[in-house]
Structures are given as C-alpha cells and as structure tokens.
Amino acid sequence: MSGADLADAPLLRACRGLPAERVPVWFMRQAGRALPEYRALRGTGSILDAVRDPALAAEITLQPVRRYGVDAAILYSDIVVPAAAIGFGVDITPGVGPVVTEPFSSAADLARLRPFVPEEDAPYVADTVRLVVAELGATPLIGFAGAPFTVASYLIEGRPSRTYGRTKAMLHGEPELFAALLDRLADMAIASLLAQVEAGASAIQLFDSWAGALAPDVYEAHVLPASRKVLDALAATGVPRIHFGVGTGELLHLMGEAGADVVGVDWRVPLDVARQRVPGKAVQGNLDPAVCLAPWPVVAERTRDVLARNGGRPGHVFNLGHGVLPELDPGVLAEVVALVHEEGRADG
Ligand code: CP3
Numbered sequence: 001m002s003g004a005d006l007a008d009a010p011l012l013r014a015c016r017g018l019p020a021e022r023v024p025v026w027f028m029r030q031a032g033r034a035l036p037e038y039r040a041l042r043g044t045g046s047i048l049d050a051v052r053d054p055a056l057a058a059e060i061t062l063q064p065v066r067r068y069g070v071d072a073a074i075l076y077s078d079i080v081v082p083a084a085a086i087g088f089g090v091d092i093t094p095g096v097g098p099v100v101t102e103p104f105s106s107a108a109d110l111a112r113l114r115p116f117v118p119e120e121d122a123p124y125v126a127d128t129v130r131l132v133v134a135e136l137g138a139t140p141l142i143g144f145a146g147a148p149f150t151v152a153s154y155l156i157e158g159r160p161s162r163t164y165g166r167t168k169a170m171l172h173g174e175p176e177l178f179a180a181l182l183d184r185l186a187d188m189a190i191a192s193l194l195a196q197v198e199a200g201a202s203a204i205q206l207f208d209s210w211a212g213a214l215a216p217d218v219y220e221a222h223v224l225p226a227s228r229k230v231l232d233a234l235a236a237t238g239v240p241r242i243h244f245g246v247g248t249g250e251l252l253h254l255m256g257e258a259g260a261d262v263v264g265v266d267w268r269v270p271l272d273v274a275r276q277r278v279p280g281k282a283v284q285g286n287l288d289p290a291v292c293l294a295p296w297p298v299v300a301e302r303t304r305d306v307l308a309r310n311g312g313r314p315g316h317v318f319n320l321g322h323g324v325l326p327e328l329d330p331g332v333l334a335e336v337v338a339l340v341h342e343e344g345r346a347d348g
Pocket of ligand 1: 097
C-alpha cells in the first residue's frame with residue numbers, strides 16, 4: 001500500500017474534521033483479555049514483559065485489527081512503560097493495574113525521574129511500531145502516552161485509587177512540587193510520543209483517564225498546562241492528536257483548548273451535547289462499554305443513537321466511551337464495527 005492510501009485513511013480524515021468514506025471505528029483496549037487469541041498468546045507473565053518483546057507486542061497489536069476489522073490499530077503498550085523503563089519501580093499487577101514500590105512523595109523523588117531516552121531506555125517500543133506499521137499497510141497505527149496527571153496519580157498513590165487523595169493533597173498543598181512532577185512527566189510523554197511517530201505511528205492519543213476527578217478550575221490551573229505542553233510539542237509532527245479522559249463532561253471545553261485535534265468523550269455526555277462543548281474539534285466516542293454486554297438489539301440501538309447524535313457531521317471517530325470490558329463477547333464488537341461501517345456516513 002502506498003503512503004497516499006494511508007493519508008486518506010478514514011481515521012486520519014475524521015481526526016482532521018474532513019469528510020470520510022465511512023465513520024472510522026476502533027476501540028480503546030481492543031487488544032486485551034476479551035480476545036481468546038490474546039489470552040492464549042499472553043500467558044501469565046507481566047504485561048510489561050510482553051511489551052518488551054516486539055514480535056509478541058506487534059502480534060497482539062494486530063490481533064484486534066484482524067478480528068474486528070477496525071479502522072486503526074493502537075500500540076500494545078501501557079501508560080507506565082516510560083516510568084518503568086527509567087527504573088522508577090512500577091509493575092502492573094494483573095487485575096489491579098500499575099503498582100509502584102516506592103511512591104512519589106517529596107522533592108527528593110524528583111531525582112528518581114531522570115529524562116526518558118526512548119532509543120536507550122525502551123528501544124523495543126519503536127521496534128514494535130515498525131513491525132506493526134509494516135503489516136498494516138493503509139490502516140493507521142495510533143501511538144499513545146499517559147497524560148502527566150494520570151501517570152502522576154499512579155506514581156503518587158502507588159496503586160489505582162478511587163479518591164486520588166494523596167494526589168490532590170500534593171496538588172493543593174505543594175503546588176510547586178506537583179508542577180515539577182507534571183513537567184517531568186510531560187517531557188517523558190513528549191519523548192515517548194515523538195519516538196512512536198518517528199517510527200511510523202500516524203496518530204497519537206494522550207490518555208488523561210482520571211482527569212475527570214478534578215474540578216474545572218483546578219484542572220485548568222494545575223493540569224492543563226502540562227497536557228498542553230505535550231500536545232503542543234507534537235504539533236510539528238503533523239499527526240492528529242486525540243485527548244481522552246473519563247468523566248470529563250465538565251472539562252471537555254478545556255481539554256479541547258489544551259491543543260488536541262480530537263476530544264474523546266465518555267458515555268456520560270451525549271455526543272451532540274459534547275460537540276457543542278468543543279466547537280471546531282473532532283470528537284471520539286462514545287458508546288458505553290457495558291452496553292455491549294446487553295442483548296444485540298440494545299447494542300445496535302445504542303450504536304445507532306451515537307451515530308444519530310453525530311448526525312453525519314465529519315469529524316467523528318466512533319469508539320467506546322472507555323476500554324473494552326474483559327468479559328465482553330468479541331463477536332459483539334465485530335457486529336458494532338459492521339453496523340458503524342454500514343450506517344455511519346459522514347456526509348460532509
Ligand atoms: O488495546 C489497547 O488499548 C492498547 C493497549 C493499552 C494497554 N494499556 C494495555 C493493557 C493501552 C492504550 C493502555 C493504557 C492505559 N493503561 C491506561 C489509559 C486507558 C484507560 O483504560 O483509561 C491506563 C489508566 C492504564 C493503566 C493500567 N494498565 C490499568 C488500569 C490496567 C488494568 C489492570 C487489569 O488487569 O485490569 C493496566 C493493565 C493493562 N494494560 C492490560 C492491558 C491489555 C490488562 C492486563 C493484561 O492483559 O495483562
């Protein structure tokens with residue numbers, strides 16, 4: 001396939017707000033435990049070990065493209081890979097998520113966050129990107145990084161949290177330290193994303209999954225500047241930038257202002273309402289992942305509702321409002337892709 005074909009890929013056109021031949025669709029966490037072929041390949045080791053094995057990580061990245069017929073692959077990796085690669089002491093415990101041996105708690109811990117040099121610290125990521133892109137042809141690969149706030153929440157809490165108590169205590173109580181931490185993490189995300197684009201990723205997504213825990217004024221003052229630094233640093237690459245979080249209905253306008261081309265929307269805000277909050281931006285979403293556990297007529301009805309709320313406007317990337325649930329029947333997602341491709345038309 002030629003480069004021209006890739007440039008015309010529905011995903012890339014939709015991210016740029018251009019009319020596309022169909023509404024593109026992919027799923028966050030499309031590579032993962034819902035797929036029996038994923039479980040068979042992965043075995044029981046740490047996901048971080050799988051990420052360090054380019055042949056394995058590339059195959060896992062490609063599995064959902066084959067199975068679902070989605071319009072994009074997303075790199076099989078994790079938002080804590082750069083922090084783990086510089087030796088911060090992070091692992092991912094199955095069924096739990098990222099766990100940090102010695103959480104970030106004081107200015108002394110900044111010394112543990114040295115700059116991330118992708119080609120030395122994590123060369124396997126670019127190797128995986130190159131293997132995947134060689135297989136994908138005209139299907140885009142989405143690279144990604146964790147946004148500074150969401151990665152900071154793991155480093156500070158030491159494990160997944162419901163309240164983000166320590167994170168917010170530092171944000172409000174030691175704002176200069178918090179800003180210094182986010183600035184380091186912004187630089188890590190920039191280095192990681194630039195390396196992925198350099199190796200062939202043709203769009204990027206910045207995951208600020210847990211930003212929705214913050215009030216808008218707090219987000220704007222303490223978090224947005226670091227995310228903007230990341231998104232601005234990617235501008236010169238020319239690849240579309242997607243910015244996603246969960247529970248971010250009241251932050252959508254700010255997440256748009258942070259410099260993204262596409263704003264991800266979870267299922268809590270109807271897509272037509274979300275569009276009004278991010279004028280001029282493309283949107284990505286927003287089927288509730290749990291709806292996919294319901295009988296097919298319900299899934300179809302809710303899928304059509306998302307498409308209807310977009311109303312054929314260009315600049316819609318169909319996705320779930322958050323990641324695929326592991327207990328999901330993969331056949332349902334294949335049906336969703338077929339339905340979106342059949343009925344979703346961005347007429348321009
Ligand atoms: O298909 C894809 O989306 C690409 C792969 C991907 C993974 N993690 C692989 C993974 C992506 C994009 C991520 C990003 C990520 N990691 C985020 C942002 C997206 C989101 O869901 O909000 C976050 C918050 C993390 C941190 C993290 N890593 C969590 C909370 C977990 C879940 C723990 C569990 O076991 O339920 C992980 C582990 C993880 N990352 C898995 C996968 C496929 C599951 C564990 C495994 O298969 O070993």
